[in-house]
Each structure stands twice: as C-alpha cells, then as structure tokens.
Amino acid sequence: RKEVEQDPGPFNVPEGATVAFNCTYSNSASQSFFWYRQDCRKEPKLLMSVYSSGNEDGRFTAQLNRASQYISLLIRDSKLSDSATYLCVVRGNAGKSTFGDGTTLTVKP
C-alpha cells in the first residue's frame, strides 16, 4: 500500500462546478500536510497548507481528519485556470515529504 494515496482521476468538470479531491495517508505519525498544484511539465507550487481546524483560501477549502488519516481539497466555482494536477503531500517529523501521485483536473468551458 502506498504511503499517500489520491483519487486517481482524471476529473473533467464544467466551469463553475464544485469538485473535491481526497487523499489518505498511512503513517499516523505524520505531522504536516499540504496541497501542491502542478501545471503540465512545470514544477509543483504550494497551493495551501492543511491545518487540523480546516482552512480556506478563496475558492479553495482544505480539511484534515487525523483520526481517519484523510485530507481533502474542495474547489468551488471552478475556473478554466484551475486545470492542473493536484498533489497531496504528507510530511513526517524528520522533514521528509511524501507525495501522492496526483489527481488531474480539467475544467471545460
């Protein structure tokens, strides 16, 4: 079983749709959680950190459930520019990060 597992996707949604991505992790000692965005053939960039209380940044909401070892990302009112691959990242206490394989989102007009 992989340490970090994401919905395989791809997700194809119309503009304006709400879409949610899920991610599960196996190491209960994991300390920090992130969502990164990666555009085609580009480097990953931080989208948002995920806090225990949940956090929101504009149209994006991230949730963490430590008991179920589960992270989610919700995107509301999808834009064409949201089309990308979204990577779930889990970090342990030694500073090592484990990346999920990513979920690809395509937003269509």
Add this chain to the structure above:
Amino acid sequence: NAGVTQTPKFQVLKTGQSMTLQCAQDMNHNSMYWYRQDPGMGLRLIYYSASEGTTDKGEVPNGYNVSRLNKREFSLRLESAAPSQTSVYFCASSPIGGGDTDTQYFGPGTRLTVL
C-alpha cells in the same frame, strides 16, 4: 531573486555515462531536496539535506550521490546512468525543513533521458 535554479534543463546520456545535476537557491534556506518524477506519478525523494553539512537518503537513493557544497548549492550525481533513471529531476528548498508552514520551493526541473 531567482529562487531555485537548476542546470541543465535537458540532458541525454548513454548507459554508463556519469553526470552531475546542479541546484542552487538564493533564499537562504536551510533544507534542500532532490526528487524524481516519472510519468503519471508523484515526486519521490532521492536525497535531502536538512542543513549545510548533512545529507540523508530518501525513498529512492540507489544509483545517486549528493553533495551539499554550501548553504546555497546541492548537487546530484549519477555515477553510471541507467535507462531506469530516465525521469524529470526536481530540486527544492525550504526554510526550516519541517512544520506546517514550511513551504518547499521547486526549481524548474531537469529532463534526463538515458539511452
């Protein structure tokens, strides 16, 4: 402020050749990382350096060596390239190497093909 830079951007090697991938950051970050990304997959950690003078193995270190030359530079060496090392290599840095606000900043990547 260039952030994280990597050279070269593209490289083609023959099996058995050696090469060094260079990475430098100008953000005064303590921690640096080398990842590889194969098609359709997430990034896998090869080696990382929590601070100047230290290096540790990641998930897939076999066939690679690293040098943390100074606080700015972290190089990755392939001593004898194999086709299985065909991949995109990303270097990253982060300020403190941990914590839920510790963002990793990535370089643009090196696309390596081993024939």
